[in-house]
Amino acid sequence: MNEEHQIIVxxxxxxxxxxxxxxxxxxxxxxxxxxxxxxxxxxxxxxxPGGNMRVWLMAIMHNLHINEAKRRSARPDQISLAASHxxxxxxxxxxxxxLLLRDMSNALNxxxxxxxxxxxxxxxxxxxxxxxxxxxxxxxxxVMSRLGRGRKKLREFLDADGxxxxxxxx
Amino acid sequence: MNNAxxxxxxxxxxxxxxxxxxxxxxxxxxxxxEHPEDxxxxxxxxxxxANLSQAYDGVLDEPVPAALKDIxxxxxxxxxxxxxxxxxxxxxxxxxxxxxxxxxxxxxxAHGGAPAPEPARFAANAMGAHKIFVAERRHAVEVPxxxxxxxxxxxxxxxxxxxxxxxxxxxxFRLMGGRLLADGPxxxxxxxxxNAEKKRMTVxxxxxxxxSKNTEFRFEDNEGTGAFYWxxxxxxxxxxxxxxRAPLLDIANRIYRDLSR
Numbered sequence: 001m002n003e004e005h006q007i008i009v010x011x012x013x014x015x016x017x018x019x020x021x022x023x024x025x026x027x028x029x030x031x032x033x034x035x036x037x038x039x040x041x042x043x044x045x046x047x048x049p050g051g052n053m054r055v056w057l058m059a060i061m062h063n064l065h066i067n068e069a070k071r072r073s074a075r076p077d078q079i080s081l082a083a084s085h086x087x088x089x090x091x092x093x094x095x096x097x098x099l100l101l102r103d104m105s106n107a108l109n110x111x112x113x114x115x116x117x118x119x120x121x122x123x124x125x126x127x128x129x130x131x132x133x134x135x136x137x138x139x140x141x142x143v144m145s146r147l148g149r150g151r152k153k154l155r156e157f158l159d160a161d162g163x164x165x166x167x168x169x170x
Numbered sequence: 171m172n173n174a175x176x177x178x179x180x181x182x183x184x185x186x187x188x189x190x191x192x193x194x195x196x197x198x199x200x201x202x203x204e205h206p207e208d209x210x211x212x213x214x215x216x217x218x219x220a221n222l223s224q225a226y227d228g229v230l231d232e233p234v235p236a237a238l239k240d241i242x243x244x245x246x247x248x249x250x251x252x253x254x255x256x257x258x259x260x261x262x263x264x265x266x267x268x269x270x271x272x273x274x275x276x277x278x279x280a281h282g283g284a285p286a287p288e289p290a291r292f293a294a295n296a297m298g299a300h301k302i303f304v305a306e307r308r309h310a311v312e313v314p315x316x317x318x319x320x321x322x323x324x325x326x327x328x329x330x331x332x333x334x335x336x337x338x339x340x341x342x343f344r345l346m347g348g349r350l351l352a353d354g355p356x357x358x359x360x361x362x363x364x365n366a367e368k369k370r371m372t373v374x375x376x377x378x379x380x381x382s383k384n385t386e387f388r389f390e391d392n393e394g395t396g397a398f399y400w401x402x403x404x405x406x407x408x409x410x411x412x413x414x415r416a417p418l419l420d421i422a423n424r425i426y427r428d429l430s431r
Contacts, residue, residue, distance in 0.1 A: 009239060013230045017229040034237065034238055041245040042245075104221055104222065124222040144179075155211070
């Protein structure tokens with residue numbers, strides 16, 4: 001393993017966290033990460049040394065996820081992994097999952113994909129706005145507007161009755 | 171912006187994420203003190219970030235599944251092999267060494283994916299036989315190299331494949347002889363070579379047993395003894411010597427030049 005490979009390995013926990021929040025299911029999330037790593041290794045010659053490896057990997061994973069979503073909508077009648085993806089996505093984590101995780105997963109699930117992406121990349125993964133724009137391949141202004149709309153919407157789901165449903169964290 | 175300016179929606183997001191300049195941050199704080207609705211929004215958004223972390227940070231602490239790490243490490247290793255300039259030479263050698271076991275089939279380079287237990291066992295056997303017999307002074311070989319014709323005729327018959335000796339003289343190694351061995355239930359042949367420095371190298375070969383998974387070339391290193399080995403549709407081979415990867419590869423290149431002449 002050279003330095004690049006080590007940097008990739010170091011990013012795997014972050015890829016897994018993002019994919020888990022995005023898909024809401026551990027096995028599907030790891031499948032996505034696996035696909036992402038396979039593609040990244042195939043395309044490592046395209047990687048520019050000195051670039052941001054996390055952004056590069058997240059962009060690959062994002063494209064895989066988007067393509068999957070497109071395939072899904074192009075063939076709605078087909079029973080496929082994509083279909084089970086959608087089913088699982090719409091299920092909250094089970095009863096044994098921590099309450100916070102269930103609430104969060106439920107709320108994220110209500111958001112359009114495009115808003116969920118920016119909220120997770122920025123709010124969870126801590127990416128700079130410009131980095132998120134690179135990952136999603138959209139202008140930074142679009143990132144900001146999706147972020148604003150997404151957070152507003154998420155807030156409605158989380159404290160619909162006026163009181164925060166989520167416990168405050170210190 | 172100044173105190174009198176309404177905050178832009180983007181500034182609000184930046185404040186939530188801690189991306190405002192220190193100056194703007196002070197102004198934003200002043201603004202929020204006067205605008206409780208915006209302040210409530212900021213509070214809610216910060217809570218969102220905190221709750222996202224609390225909900226999903228646990229993933230960072232989970233052990234990474236080996237399958238995911240393997241994608242990177244195995245492909246990294248394969249890339250390293252493919253990228254090594256001497257490699258094509260070595261791959262051609264393998265093709266040439268097929269002469270060694272006449273009738274060698276195509277397909278020897280089939281990619282086998284993860285190391286299967288069987289090739290690993292074969293390599294371990296080759297390594298073990300090397301260590302045991304190179305240590306012998308008087309009985310290192312069963313049939314000496316002086317009886318080369320007999321040696322190869324006999325072992326070809328026992329293994330069920332026609333074998334020929336690769337000439338390693340150009341690499342400074344002369345054939346000492348060979349012996350019949352058991353690789354598990356299968357007959358195997360070991361040929362031993364020695365150079366002027368009394369370094370000994372062995373070639374270990376047997377017929378593939380039909381269930382063998384083809385492998386690409388693999389290198390193993392055990393306490394200073396290196397082995398290149400591979401399995402194709404018909405044969406399993408190993409080249410073992412007390413050398414690192416590079417010198418062993420160099421010898422392999424010499425073999426190739428010799429054989430292809």
